[in-house]
Amino acid sequence: MLILTCPYCGVNAEETELHPGGEAHLARIGPNGTDEDFESYLFARKNAKGVHFERWRHAYGCGKWFLAARCTATLQVFGTYRAQTPHPPADIVDAIRKARPDWTPDWTPAEGIAE
Amino acid sequence: MTHTPPFRLPAGGRRIDRAWQVPFRFDGRHLRGLTGDTIASALLANGQLLMGRSFKYHRPRGPIASGAEEPNALLGLGQGGRFEPNQRATTTPLTHGMITRSQNCWPSLEADIGAVNNWLSPVFPAGFYYKTFIHPRPFWKHLFEPIIRRSAGLGRAPTDPDPDRYEQAYAFADTVVVGGGIAGLTAARDAAAAGGTVLVLEQDGHWGGRTPTDHDGGQAAIDAALADLRGRDTVTLRRNTMATGLYDHGYLIARESLADHDPNQGIPRQRLWRIRAGRVIAATGALERPLSFASNDVPGVMLASAVRDFIADYAVAPGRRIVVVTNNDDAYRTALTAHAAGLEVPAIVDARPTADGALPQAARAAGITVLTGTAIAKVKGAKHVEGVVLCDHQSDGTPRQTIDCDVVAMSGGWSPVVHLYSHCGGKLTWDEGQSMFRPDPDRPPLGADGQGNVTVAGAANGDLHCAGDLEQPAGATMPVWVMPARAPYKLRAKMWLDFQNDVKVTDVELAAQEGYASVEHTKRYTTLGMATDQGKLSNINGLAVLSNALNQPIQRPARPRSARPIRR
Ligand SMILES: [Zn+2]
Numbered sequence: 001m002l003i004l005t006c007p008y009c010g011v012n013a014e015e016t017e018l019h020p021g022g023e024a025h026l027a028r029i030g031p032n033g034t035d036e037d038f039e040s041y042l043f044a045r046k047n048a049k050g051v052h053f054e055r056w057r058h059a060y061g062c063g064k065w066f067l068a069a070r071c072t073a074t075l076q077v078f079g080t081y082r083a084q085t086p087h088p089p090a091d092i093v094d095a096i097r098k099a100r101p102d103w104t105p106d107w108t109p110a111e112g113i114a115e
Numbered sequence: 116m117t118h119t120p121p122f123r124l125p126a127g128g129r130r131i132d133r134a135w136q137v138p139f140r141f142d143g144r145h146l147r148g149l150t151g152d153t154i155a156s157a158l159l160a161n162g163q164l165l166m167g168r169s170f171k172y173h174r175p176r177g178p179i180a181s182g183a184e185e186p187n188a189l190l191g192l193g194q195g196g197r198f199e200p201n202q203r204a205t206t207t208p209l210t211h212g213m214i215t216r217s218q219n220c221w222p223s224l225e226a227d228i229g230a231v232n233n234w235l236s237p238v239f240p241a242g243f244y245y246k247t248f249i250h251p252r253p254f255w256k257h258l259f260e261p262i263i264r265r266s267a268g269l270g271r272a273p274t275d276p277d278p279d280r281y282e283q284a285y286a287f288a289d290t291v292v293v294g295g296g297i298a299g300l301t302a303a304r305d306a307a308a309a310g311g312t313v314l315v316l317e318q319d320g321h322w323g324g325r326t327p328t329d330h331d332g333g334q335a336a337i338d339a340a341l342a343d344l345r346g347r348d349t350v351t352l353r354r355n356t357m358a359t360g361l362y363d364h365g366y367l368i369a370r371e372s373l374a375d376h377d378p379n380q381g382i383p384r385q386r387l388w389r390i391r392a393g394r395v396i397a398a399t400g401a402l403e404r405p406l407s408f409a410s411n412d413v414p415g416v417m418l419a420s421a422v423r424d425f426i427a428d429y430a431v432a433p434g435r436r437i438v439v440v441t442n443n444d445d446a447y448r449t450a451l452t453a454h455a456a457g458l459e460v461p462a463i464v465d466a467r468p469t470a471d472g473a474l475p476q477a478a479r480a481a482g483i484t485v486l487t488g489t490a491i492a493k494v495k496g497a498k499h500v501e502g503v504v505l506c507d508h509q510s511d512g513t514p515r516q517t518i519d520c521d522v523v524a525m526s527g528g529w530s531p532v533v534h535l536y537s538h539c540g541g542k543l544t545w546d547e548g549q550s551m552f553r554p555d556p557d558r559p560p561l562g563a564d565g566q567g568n569v570t571v572a573g574a575a576n577g578d579l580h581c582a583g584d585l586e587q588p589a590g591a592t593m594p595v596w597v598m599p600a601r602a603p604y605k606l607r608a609k610m611w612l613d614f615q616n617d618v619k620v621t622d623v624e625l626a627a628q629e630g631y632a633s634v635e636h637t638k639r640y641t642t643l644g645m646a647t648d649q650g651k652l653s654n655i656n657g658l659a660v661l662s663n664a665l666n667q668p669i670q671r672p673a674r675p676r677s678a679r680p681i682r683r
Pocket of ligand 1: 010058
């Protein structure tokens with residue numbers, strides 16, 4: 001039973017207050033996408049053992065979607081952040097690297113939209 | 116040697132009240148116990164040592180332990196909708212008019228037909244189910260399955276709906292201490308002094324764990340600690356509450372017994388606690404290990420600590436002549452307790468070459484014979500211990516002498532209760548010096564912040580002498596996995612490891628021989644440790660036998676992890 005802090009209302013919410021939304025930061029495929037792209041978007045998930053980014057909804061609280069960075073093996077939570085971002089923000093990346101020095105992001109920040 | 120009354124001792128018994136008799140029924144017979152008795156102590160006080168039959172071979176069995184680790188003394192309680200199978204006689208308090216029934220026997224406990232399985236035991240080897248599923252298919256369908264189906268199942272399922280009420284509750288505490296023994300109460304006091312709220316859970320109805328029974332002045336130390344805690348308004352003490360599982364981020368589940376088997380109180384029977392703990396201190400103590408010698412399952416062979424508990428806590432003599440067999444100093448307390456209660460202790464059989472700690476010296480000073488370097492070659496008797504045949508421990512079991520007795524109090528050392536620590540990812544380490552698995556402080560379960568959120572205190576941490584000033588210097592425990600050391604097959608085939616599932620030393624050796632090198636596979640193949648007692652007594656001994664058979668150090672095949680929840 002995880003405890004995650006909602007970044008909007010600041011409540012330390014227990015898992016029973018939350019609704020899970022699966023892997024975060026999936027890039028949506030448009031009408032011109034190939035079948036393989038759609039298949040990957042719809043079904044292929046990282047299922048990581050270790051650092052993982054997830055969507056959660058504060059269902060029995062403020063009702064908003066937020067994102068969480070946590071370790072699926074040790075249950076350590078590196079941080080939670082607002083959902084309107086294509087990649088984890090810098091403070092989350094720093095928190096992860098502090099705990100997992102050999103972890104590297106699998107995206108290029110340059111792709112990201114400026115915060 | 117016969118089992119002779121009186122079984123209730125004239126003095127002592129810290130948990131019983133002699134002024135209040137409690138009538139109850141066992142297999143239809145009307146018996147009487149005392150207020151404060153458990154079912155097991157009340158049955159022993161009535162001379163009823165035989166309390167059940169084992170699952171596979173239907174061998175006669177009496178209680179081995181005095182607490183939650185008991186594998187044998189499982190009874191059916193109540194009737195109608197309140198009938199409940201497989202209740203531990205050693206932890207269930209006796210209540211007025213209670214109806215209790217023995218299990219796994221037909222037509223009766225004394226004369227059971229299923230015991231024929233015992234004579235057929237060479238036909239039912241380890242892995243029997245796997246082998247017959249595969250090889251002679253018609254045999255399975257027409258011969259084995261009908262027989263097994265008729266005798267299978269532990270106890271009987273109730274037929275009526277449960278009329279009792281149950282409730283749920285939530286609690287939040289900065290620190291939750293699990294275990295109300297001396298280590299837990301001390302840790303709770305320190306935590307409360309450091310600030311924050313503290314919740315202390317104790318599975319038993321009495322505070323103190325083993326300390327009041329084992330140490331002079333133990334009860335006074337416990338009372339002082341309790342008085343201190345009760346004086347603090349940040350501390351909550353809760354008895355009859357067993358923490359059964361620790362889940363993510365300090366989510367602890369506990370079960371409180373409110374009106375178990377006393378349905379007339381009009382209150383919920385049990386309460387399920389969902390507790391959010393900032394951190395958990397596991398002070399869950401240790402469990403004594405049985406010793407593996409031939410016929411160690413005959414009723415009357417009990418853990419040394421259990422014999423001591425029945426005498427000191429309930430003033431019940433499990434027998435009149437008690438032989439103690441041990442590989443450590445702690446079991447000498449049982450000899451001293453029995454001696455002080457006026458029972459005979461013809462000998463203490465110690466596998467170690469020397470025994471010169473404070474307790475062995477006290478035993479010798481009391482005039483008790485101490486036989487060092489000695490082992491039990493076998494136990495005499497079928498439905499009751501009649502005597503023991505002794506031999507040199509470093510031998511193949513050649514008989515040296517025979518001693519008449521009606522109880523054997525055995526101690527193979529102690530194993531820390533590490534379930535809560537390993538429930539949520541904490542790792543264990545093998546302590547070679549004390550031959551035990553204990554929590555590895557460098558690899559604890561982690562909380563949301565990535566820091567360890569469970570610490571371990573006292574005997575659960577491998578500190579078996581945690582009662583501070585009350586302790587006396589003790590000699591080291593010598594690992595004894597098979598007794599005598601070079602026991603031949605004939606003796607090993609009668610050494611029980613798992614009493615409830617009837618797993619013997621030779622079954623585990625057979626599994627190793629057939630290529631089961633992983634402990635998890637061996638457990639499933641032999642059913643070792645898979646009974647309702649979850650291997651609380653059998654796992655470490657079984658691991659040691661397996662690793663010896665594989666010629667590996669114990670930590671190689673053995674990475675013990677505990678499944679949730681702990682069962683009581
Ligand atoms: Zn919220």
